Amino acid sequence: MVERVGVIGAGYVGLTSAACFAHLGHQVICVDNDQSKVGLLDRGEITIAEPGLAELVREGLNSRRLRFSTAPETLSDVDVLLLCLPTPKGDGGNADVRILEEVVATLPDLLESGCVVVTKSTVPVGTGARLPELLGRPDLPVVSNPEFLREGHAVEDFLNPDRIVLGSTEQNRRAAERVAALYGETGAPVWFTDPASAELAKYASNAFLALKVSYVNILAELCEHYGADIRDVGRLMGLDPRIGPAFLSPGPGWGGSCLPKDTAALLRTAEQAGVDFGILRDAMKANARQQAAVTRKIRQAVTGASDGSLAGVRIGLLGLAFKAGTGDLRDSPALAIARELARGGAILTAYDPGVEAVEPDLVQVVDDPYLVAKDAAALVVLTEWPEFRDLDWDRLATAAERAVVVDARNLLDPAAVARAGFTHTGLGTHPNRRTR
Ligand SMILES: NC(=O)c1ccc[n+]([C@@H]2O[C@H](COP(=O)([O-])OP(=O)(O)OC[C@H]3O[C@@H](n4cnc5c(N)ncnc54)[C@H](O)[C@@H]3O)[C@@H](O)[C@H]2O)c1
Numbered sequence: 404m405v406e407r408v409g410v411i412g413a414g415y416v417g418l419t420s421a422a423c424f425a426h427l428g429h430q431v432i433c434v435d436n437d438q439s440k441v442g443l444l445d446r447g448e449i450t451i452a453e454p455g456l457a458e459l460v461r462e463g464l465n466s467r468r469l470r471f472s473t474a475p476e477t478l479s480d481v482d483v484l485l486l487c488l489p490t491p492k493g494d495g496g497n498a499d500v501r502i503l504e505e506v507v508a509t510l511p512d513l514l515e516s517g518c519v520v521v522t523k524s525t526v527p528v529g530t531g532a533r534l535p536e537l538l539g540r541p542d543l544p545v546v547s548n549p550e551f552l553r554e555g556h557a558v559e560d561f562l563n564p565d566r567i568v569l570g571s572t573e574q575n576r577r578a579a580e581r582v583a584a585l586y587g588e589t590g591a592p593v594w595f596t597d598p599a600s601a602e603l604a605k606y607a608s609n610a611f612l613a614l615k616v617s618y619v620n621i622l623a624e625l626c627e628h629y630g631a632d633i634r635d636v637g638r639l640m641g642l643d644p645r646i647g648p649a650f651l652s653p654g655p656g657w658g659g660s661c662l663p664k665d666t667a668a669l670l671r672t673a674e675q676a677g678v679d680f681g682i683l684r685d686a687m688k689a690n691a692r693q694q695a696a697v698t699r700k701i702r703q704a705v706t707g708a709s710d711g712s713l714a715g716v717r718i719g720l721l722g723l724a725f726k727a728g729t730g731d732l733r734d735s736p737a738l739a740i741a742r743e744l745a746r747g748g749a750i751l752t753a754y755d756p757g758v759e760a761v762e763p764d765l766v767q768v769v770d771d772p773y774l775v776a777k778d779a780a781a782l783v784v785l786t787e788w789p790e791f792r793d794l795d796w797d798r799l800a801t802a803a804e805r806a807v808v809v810d811a812r813n814l815l816d817p818a819a820v821a822r823a824g825f826t827h828t829g830l831g832t833h834p835n836r837r838t839r
């Protein structure tokens with residue numbers, strides 16, 4: 404059934420939801436309070452790099468199934484309203500729901516009876532139970548429908564989800580079924596549960612992913628100590644289907660707009676319930692240590708000492724985004740490491756296929772990977788863009804002042820890099836690895 408869908412917030416989640424639901428045949432109106440963003444979207448221009456999203460936005464505009472506005476009144480006759488607003492890290496780790504609550508407070512005067520209010524934002528456990536009170540309109544059913552898309556794969560994940568989660572009271576079950584029907588036939592399990600379970604499942608998934616990465620980052624350190632190779636250890640772990648191969652690559656730490664804030668929020672939620680979830684605290688500490696460890700490794704490689712001075716030393720960075728496939732710099736470990744190196748006096752040049760600029764006094768961003776090597780004392784891979792593997796290392800070696808590579812993503816083929824004369828340092832890798 405074709406529904407009139409309203410979306411508030413045209414960011415990663417809101418814009419993707421709006422464009423995908425229009426693609427699935429619904430009539431969608433997407434509201435954002437950022438005038439310039441709405442102006443661009445109206446012309447079919449999007450500011451985030453998500454494969455396929457611009458095409459879907461243009462398709463929606465052309466078919467007139469998708470409209471953008473800054474005016475909340477345009478939402479007055481929608482059947483379903485998705486809240487896709489930011490819930491950033493607040494005091495003590497809690498998610499800050501002020502924006503969401505301010506918007507919710509305006510809805511009773513806006514919506515027609517029967518409109519289903521859906522939280523797609525990641526919201527603290529208990530929000531679904533509180534929203535009906537805040538709304539004060541029993542004729543507006545509330546459903547929790549957490550979103551699990553990954554940045555860089557937003558459209559693909561939205562249209563082919565692993566699961567669709569609907570949290571509602573038994574009384575609002577029909578409303579939850581209506582939300583589920585918006586997605587059409589995806590083949591994914593559609594799971595009806597209570598609001599608290601839906602909300603907790605979202606936090607639990609992100610925090611678990613964070614734990615997995617911290618686990619492998621610590622293992623990489625252990626590998627260095629005992630002469631083992633994390634690439635083999637991770638691979639051998641991942642062959643066990645109970646563990647699975649994903650999220651077992653060491654790196655400069657987990658970042659982005661979700662894992663850090665959601666792990667902190669789950670820890671806080673546990674504390675508030677008097678539950679000791681110390682394993683999350685440990686994972687967060689390990690994550691902070693990981694950034695420091697990578698910075699030390701770079702210092703060591705450049706100066707020969709883990710506390711050596713970087714004053715005036717040129718370092719070329721390959722990658723700035725928190726992961727490959729996105730230009731998102733929010734909570735990026737690469738950026739945090741760049742800041743640390745700059746604080747130590749290093750002069751930084753960076754190339755990232757997804758990033759055009761950052762604060763100019765921190766790092767000079769160039770649009771050609773070969774420019775980062777110019778007079779550099781070291782090249783550091785901080786984001787795992789696959790194209791870095793195919794760089795011409797001979798050409799980079801010619802431009803660099805010293806042939807040192809720190810591969811903080813274990814992305815490169817160490818043999819190819821070594822053939823060009825570079826010294827290669829990875830994370831938890833062994834130069835004489837024998838397993839293939
Ligand atoms: N980014 C992801 O990959 C992802 C995935 C799953 C869930 N989430 C969750 O979804 C929520 C949104 O995240 P996001 O990454 O899409 O955020 P975002 O910052 O990309 O987008 C939020 C949008 O809301 C708009 N906005 C802010 N205040 C507004 C207001 N009062 N009225 C109208 N519009 C307003 C902003 O202008 C912005 O366009 C968060 O809770 C996040 O944790 C994010």
Ligand SMILES: O=c1ccn([C@@H]2O[C@H](COP(=O)(O)OP(=O)(O)O[C@H]3O[C@H](CO)[C@@H](O)[C@H](O)[C@H]3O)[C@@H](O)[C@H]2O)c(=O)[nH]1
Pocket residue numbers: 525550551552553554555609612616649650651652653654655656657658659660661662725726727
């Ligand atoms: O083996 C790995 C895998 C990931 N990472 C890092 O972990 C972080 C998070 O990666 P990813 O989970 O892919 O990023 P997001 O796009 O933020 O997606 C997460 O956060 C979203 C917002 O809640 C959820 O919807 C997604 O399901 C969840 O994967 C990044 O810094 C990655 O570089 C590693 O270091 N090693």
